[in-house]
Amino acid sequence: MSKNLNINVKHITRVEGHGNIVVNATDGKIEKIQWQVPEAPRFFEAMVRGRSYDDIQTIVSRICGICSITHSLAATKAVEDALDIEVSEQTDLLRILMHYSEQLQSHVLHIGYLAAPDFFGVKSVVQLVGIAKDAVLTIVKAHRVANQWSDLLAGRTTHPNTITPGGFTKIPTEKELKDLQATLKETIGDLTTIANVVLSVAENVPAFERDTEYVSLTHPDGYTFYHGDITSNDCNGKAVSIDKWQSVANEYMNPQSTAKWTKWHRDSYACGALARLNNNFEQLTDTSKSVAGMFGLKKGCCNPYLNTIAQLVECVQVVESGIQIIDKLLTTGLKAEKISVKPKAGKGNGCVEAPRGILFHQYEFDDNGNCVAADICIPTNQNHANIQKDFEKLVPEFIDEGEDAVKLKMEMLVRSYDPCISCSTHMLNVKFVR
Amino acid sequence: MSKPRVAIFDFACCEGCQLQIVNLEEEILDLLGVADVVEWREAMSEQSHDYDIAIIEGSITRPEDEEKIQIIRSRAKILVALGACATIGGINKLKNNFDLDDVKKCVYKEDADMPHLETAMTKAVDEVVKVDYKIHGCPIDKKEFAYVVKCLLLGKKPEIPEYPVCVECKAQGNICVWERGQICLGPITRAGCGSRCPSVGFRCFGCRGYIDKPNVTAAKDVIEKYGLTVEDLKSKMVLFGSAQGPTNE
Numbered sequence: 118m119s120k121n122l123n124i125n126v127k128h129i130t131r132v133e134g135h136g137n138i139v140v141n142a143t144d145g146k147i148e149k150i151q152w153q154v155p156e157a158p159r160f161f162e163a164m165v166r167g168r169s170y171d172d173i174q175t176i177v178s179r180i181c182g183i184c185s186i187t188h189s190l191a192a193t194k195a196v197e198d199a200l201d202i203e204v205s206e207q208t209d210l211l212r213i214l215m216h217y218s219e220q221l222q223s224h225v226l227h228i229g230y231l232a233a234p235d236f237f238g239v240k241s242v243v244q245l246v247g248i249a250k251d252a253v254l255t256i257v258k259a260h261r262v263a264n265q266w267s268d269l270l271a272g273r274t275t276h277p278n279t280i281t282p283g284g285f286t287k288i289p290t291e292k293e294l295k296d297l298q299a300t301l302k303e304t305i306g307d308l309t310t311i312a313n314v315v316l317s318v319a320e321n322v323p324a325f326e327r328d329t330e331y332v333s334l335t336h337p338d339g340y341t342f343y344h345g346d347i348t349s350n351d352c353n354g355k356a357v358s359i360d361k362w363q364s365v366a367n368e369y370m371n372p373q374s375t376a377k378w379t380k381w382h383r384d385s386y387a388c389g390a391l392a393r394l395n396n397n398f399e400q401l402t403d404t405s406k407s408v409a410g411m412f413g414l415k416k417g418c419c420n421p422y423l424n425t426i427a428q429l430v431e432c433v434q435v436v437e438s439g440i441q442i443i444d445k446l447l448t449t450g451l452k453a454e455k456i457s458v459k460p461k462a463g464k465g466n467g468c469v470e471a472p473r474g475i476l477f478h479q480y481e482f483d484d485n486g487n488c489v490a491a492d493i494c495i496p497t498n499q500n501h502a503n504i505q506k507d508f509e510k511l512v513p514e515f516i517d518e519g520e521d522a523v524k525l526k527m528e529m530l531v532r533s534y535d536p537c538i539s540c541s542t543h544m545l546n547v548k549f550v551r
Numbered sequence: 552m553s554k555p556r557v558a559i560f561d562f563a564c565c566e567g568c569q570l571q572i573v574n575l576e577e578e579i580l581d582l583l584g585v586a587d588v589v590e591w592r593e594a595m596s597e598q599s600h601d602y603d604i605a606i607i608e609g610s611i612t613r614p615e616d617e618e619k620i621q622i623i624r625s626r627a628k629i630l631v632a633l634g635a636c637a638t639i640g641g642i643n644k645l646k647n648n649f650d651l652d653d654v655k656k657c658v659y660k661e662d663a664d665m666p667h668l669e670t671a672m673t674k675a676v677d678e679v680v681k682v683d684y685k686i687h688g689c690p691i692d693k694k695e696f697a698y699v700v701k702c703l704l705l706g707k708k709p710e711i712p713e714y715p716v717c718v719e720c721k722a723q724g725n726i727c728v729w730e731r732g733q734i735c736l737g738p739i740t741r742a743g744c745g746s747r748c749p750s751v752g753f754r755c756f757g758c759r760g761y762i763d764k765p766n767v768t769a770a771k772d773v774i775e776k777y778g779l780t781v782e783d784l785k786s787k788m789v790l791f792g793s794a795q796g797p798t799n800e
Contacts, residue, residue, distance in 0.1 A: 131596060159643060160646050160654045161658075162657060164642070164656040166657070167791075168645075172787075182564075226573065240595055240597055246580065254577075255577065260576065272748070272751040274745070275571065278748045278753040287751040287752045370665065372667070374667075465600030485666060
């Protein structure tokens with residue numbers, strides 16, 4: 118087979134945002150491999166300056182339509198840190214419950230609508246309806262459950278309008294929580310069905326490994342998306358407090374990209390479901406572990422394509438954890454809380470796990486609670502350098518399979534990271550140049 | 552009659568409005584029965600230059616994107632602006648309140664002059680090309696999307712409210728947000744959202760844009776009644792209303 122490659126994918130499809138892939142190889146000699154991010158920059162950190170502390174989450178949720186709840190929560194935690202606002206246990210639990218809904222929504226969307234067509238060898242979920250209609254309908258059902266879950270806690274599915282510094286503008290009723298819990302119990306069965314469908318095509322997941330640093334939150338009390346410190350497999354168990362996040366991300370500009378890139382202990386690191394699973398595997402629920410077991414997914418996995426499978430495991434994890442939180446809330450009983458916030462000067466950090474990886478927000482406010490500076494570091498940005506490094510190992514490994522196979526593997530690799538490029542503003546096309 | 556060919560494109564935005572289309576769940580399959588989606592980068596790998604209806608999400612923030620939208624306009628018979636970024640410039644217009652060099656330096660520091668980081672003043676789609684239909688909101692309401700698309704396929708003009716959010720909010724029996732001491736843009740913002748934010752206790756921040764003829768006098772009366780100033784109101788209007796409509800009055 119020809120060892121020439123000329124891949125030029127402008128604006129890779131079935132990802133959120135714009136990215137290009139460029140590869141040139143002649144007679145097996147690789148001249149260029151690039152992951153490019155041409156997304157139009159949107160300048161959120163500049164735009165929030167001068168805005169009131171209680172408008173920040175409304176503005177920055179618009180960084181990303183898919184992880185808007187995550188952005189709102191990270192921002193709100195940072196505002197609360199800056200203004201020394203303590204929230205009640207009830208608020209904390211309701212926010213974690215809300216955050217789980219977005220993990221499920223985003224993961225199901227990625228597994229079912231964006232990644233699955235590759236496993237089945239079709240171009241979109243529309244074609245997938247033709248060959249696996251029941252599976253698609255189960256995915257649609259799980260997606261709808263996630264959205265109803267978000268609606269109940271966040272006011273709506275995208276761009277939450279119940280989150281406010283200090284607490285909630287509206288909380289659900291106990292009856293609504295009970296109904297949600299009943300729905301979630303049914304959803305476990307649907308997720309198992311989806312896992313079996315994915316397992317039936319799992320042989321189409323490429324066998325590719327690269328030793329990688331995986332970065333995520335970690336917390337002694339459980340598998341975390343919301344609280345905790347920053348850790349990686351290079352940390353030797355010494356997690357870093359979230360207010361030191363800039364020393365973890367070490368952001369830098371790369372001419373290939375309007376998105377900033379990051380590195381910690383190595384030239385690149387990965388974040389997302391696989392990172393969380395690698396760092397916190399022991400804390401998964403038994404059912405989640407058994408889904409991981411179906412695919413042979415274990416702690417220490419460094420096949421980036423299995424991030425999609427790690428997301429599947431996390432779907433079960435968040436649904437089961439959600440059921441437990443509702444039990445806790447119902448045992449205590451819900452009560453209306455009065456929010457009182459006094460603006461003051463201060464600087465604060467907020468760190469939560471977006472579905473696609475760890476997310477950092479930092480804001481500084483003046484005496485009137487108006488924002489004077491912001492710094493935001495998004496998970497997709499933290500994965501860009503790692504995608505580039507994966508490409509550099511992947512292309513020579515699979516060059517014998519020819520251009521079409523390499524191109525597909527590269528596109529699938531990018532999708533497996535579930536990038537959110539408009540989020541990262543600061544992302545992806547595939548080019549092979551002969 | 553052959554099915555109309557539909558293409559969906561995104562510019563600077565969060566892609567949350569496309570997500571509302573996905574959130575139609577099974578109903579999308581019904582829409583696919585009456586229209587052929589020929590290009591939708593976020594959801595499918597197929598691409599096409601041959602389409603009747605172009606749906607545009609996002610605002611125009613770079614000269615290269617102005618050229619791209621003009622090409623799309625020249626190919627499409629009908630062009631639909633989807634969501635606040637496309638209809639009014641949305642949150643991206645906050646940028647226009649600053650000097651653009653300052654905005655670039657603020658985010659990219661010493662790398663601000665890299666050529667690929669070039670940016671221009673944010674424009675709504677109709678500031679660059681003719682827009683035939685607007686689906687308002689941040690994000691759009693999926694039911695309104697399905698309604699507008701159905702009208703469009705039937706050749707009917709969709710009826711979009713020309714009255715303020717207050718009308719829907721009152722009908723729902725909500726306590727006025729102003730009564731809770733917050734500045735709410737309900738009196739001047741286009742209804743059609745079912746007063747989604749005030750109904751969960753959150754202030755309206757104007758994501759559907761202002762009605763064409765807002766009752767400015769009545770809005771000023773409300774401001775006075777609650778002991779606030781026009782400046783206080785304007786400070787909340789910049790979120791989605793920078794440099795549009797009644798911010799100048």
